[in-house]
Amino acid sequence: xxxxxxxxxxxxxxxxxxxxxxxxxxxxxxxxxxxxxxxxxxxxxxxxxxxxxxxxxxxxxxxxxxxxxxxxxxxxxxxxxxxxxxxxxxxxxxxxxxxxxxxxxxxxxxxxxxxxxxxxxxxxxxxxxxxxxxxxxxxxxxxxxxxxxxxxxxxxxxxxxxxxxxxxxxxxxxxxxxxxxxxxxxxxxxxxxxxxxxxxxxxxxxxxxxxxxxxxxxxxxxxxxxxxxxxxxxxxxxxxxxxxxxxxxxxxxxxxxxxxxxxxxxxxxxxxxxxxx
Amino acid sequence: xxxxxxxxxxxxxxxxxxxxxxxxxxxxxxxxxxxxxxxxxxxxxxxxxxxxxxxxxxxxxxxxxxxxxxxxxxxxxxxxxxxxxxxxxxxxxxxxxxxxxxxxxxxxxxxxxxxxxxxxxxxxxxxxxxxxxxxxxxxxxxxxxxxxxxxxxxxxxxxxxxxxxxxxxxxxxxxxxxxxxxxxxxxxxxxxxxxxxxxxxxxxxxxxxxxxxxxxxxxxxxxxxxxxxxxxxxxxxxxxxxxxxxxxxxxxxxxxxxxxxxxxxxxxxxxxxxxxxxxx
Numbered sequence: 001x002x003x004x005x006x007x008x009x010x011x012x013x014x015x016x017x018x019x020x021x022x023x024x025x026x027x028x029x030x031x032x033x034x035x036x037x038x039x040x041x042x043x044x045x046x047x048x049x050x051x052x053x054x055x056x057x058x059x060x061x062x063x064x065x066x067x068x069x070x071x072x073x074x075x076x077x078x079x080x081x082x083x084x085x086x087x088x089x090x091x092x093x094x095x096x097x098x099x100x101x102x103x104x105x106x107x108x109x110x111x112x113x114x115x116x117x118x119x120x121x122x123x124x125x126x127x128x129x130x131x132x133x134x135x136x137x138x139x140x141x142x143x144x145x146x147x148x149x150x151x152x153x154x155x156x157x158x159x160x161x162x163x164x165x166x167x168x169x170x171x172x173x174x175x176x177x178x179x180x181x182x183x184x185x186x187x188x189x190x191x192x193x194x195x196x197x198x199x200x201x202x203x204x205x206x207x208x209x210x211x212x213x214x215x216x217x218x219x220x221x222x223x224x225x226x227x228x229x230x231x232x233x234x235x236x237x238x239x240x241x242x243x244x245x246x247x248x249x250x251x252x253x254x255x256x257x258x259x260x261x262x263x264x265x266x267x268x269x270x271x272x273x274x275x276x277x
Numbered sequence: 278x279x280x281x282x283x284x285x286x287x288x289x290x291x292x293x294x295x296x297x298x299x300x301x302x303x304x305x306x307x308x309x310x311x312x313x314x315x316x317x318x319x320x321x322x323x324x325x326x327x328x329x330x331x332x333x334x335x336x337x338x339x340x341x342x343x344x345x346x347x348x349x350x351x352x353x354x355x356x357x358x359x360x361x362x363x364x365x366x367x368x369x370x371x372x373x374x375x376x377x378x379x380x381x382x383x384x385x386x387x388x389x390x391x392x393x394x395x396x397x398x399x400x401x402x403x404x405x406x407x408x409x410x411x412x413x414x415x416x417x418x419x420x421x422x423x424x425x426x427x428x429x430x431x432x433x434x435x436x437x438x439x440x441x442x443x444x445x446x447x448x449x450x451x452x453x454x455x456x457x458x459x460x461x462x463x464x465x466x467x468x469x470x471x472x473x474x475x476x477x478x479x480x481x482x483x484x485x486x487x488x489x490x491x492x493x494x495x496x497x498x499x500x501x502x503x504x505x506x507x508x509x510x511x512x513x514x515x516x517x518x519x520x521x522x523x524x525x526x527x528x529x530x531x532x533x534x535x536x537x538x539x540x541x542x543x544x545x546x547x548x549x550x551x552x553x554x555x556x557x
Binding site: 012015016019020022023024026027029030033115116117118119120121122123124125126127129203206207209210214227230231239241244245248249251252255256258259260 | 284285286288289292302350353356357361365367368369370371372373374375376377378379380382383384386387389392394429433489490492493496497512515516519520526529530533534536537540541
């Protein structure tokens, strides 16, 4: 479907450039500010006037950003591990075994995905308070697990369903038990899906803001996740833009790397789960 | 999962019928007040003049823009050669990958009242006075900035999904229509769009749900956390009512339940559609 007229080619080129500028501009500006020594004095140009890593060392040393990042990492990794195991088992159950309520479980997963986080934050806050889970990273892990599971099951279901039943049956004929079949046949075939789902859960936990803010009632900096900790550079240091952008860059980089690395799997996984049914 | 997700749903509905504040949180026990919270919300002129228009108009504009921009970008990607397509797709993925929190901060900086590049540019052109302008004070400009942020963050999902759909259309169908004399415009409306109806339904409904409950992007903008009451949407209003001064958890819950009901109606259409299309 390529255009062959010169006018069409120019139009396409202009469109591509427009899309690239619109998509990349915020990320570019963020990094450009983060390494600009003049960032907080007021920025004259879009390119950094002079290169510096001072903002990074400032946020990590004085801004305690290292602690925030570690908190975020702990929460995200725990969420990924737990949701990977649970989602895989649930996805196999939903796509392989026919049981009563199978459809209602799927519908429930969808409904829960649509419920706004803001409707859950009030009751979960009270609940976490009663269970003594406020101001603890564990409380956040439990909540993020619950949020990432529906999507993880939904996506993995597509991957599990894509494995032909005949392959499994062949393994049984060859004398494999269910667990042997699961580990030797199903697992390697679903592994790409599991990677995509893990990345998805990681990003949910890493980026989450509302609960991380609400559950930290003590406002104890030792328990801030990175997304919430970033807020401190607003009031305390009077909109220190260089620091804010350096912190933003530190938060964004791992997510961006993950996205680019698994982009193909992520998009096919989403489509397989959401559209093909 | 049922405990963590379904129980709170029941609890939030219960809370919305109670007078539940800080005292009840600390001492336990809460008084049932029936629909009083809902009466208070629906009798509040702020709901009709500010919160509801902010939520609904914002959601509609953003859904149209997100799906529109996403579709145009998908059609563009479809025309490109494999190398360039991969490159632009990666760039789009990067826009998607920026977390809502950091993305919002960048947009705030771009439109910052004193240092932002946008206001400086217009100031140097003599169009606005940088010292006297604060776009975050005004409801309209506040939401224009939020719209840029949300569309920028939301269109990649639409573009990638629609592109995946475009790939499934058999090439000979498009070629046949070209031979029959259909131009690009006609080809899109008579061939592509009808064949991709399920894909468009999914991205439209998901975008609608996401744009109705936008919270972080609004909350983090200057004034969005309750200081400027003109820019409340349903989500931030609910949150600030419950966790801001006064801690009226019951009233906040009633707002949250109302928002959820709106979303459930939309979700029902979504599920109905999926069920009609194919067996789940």
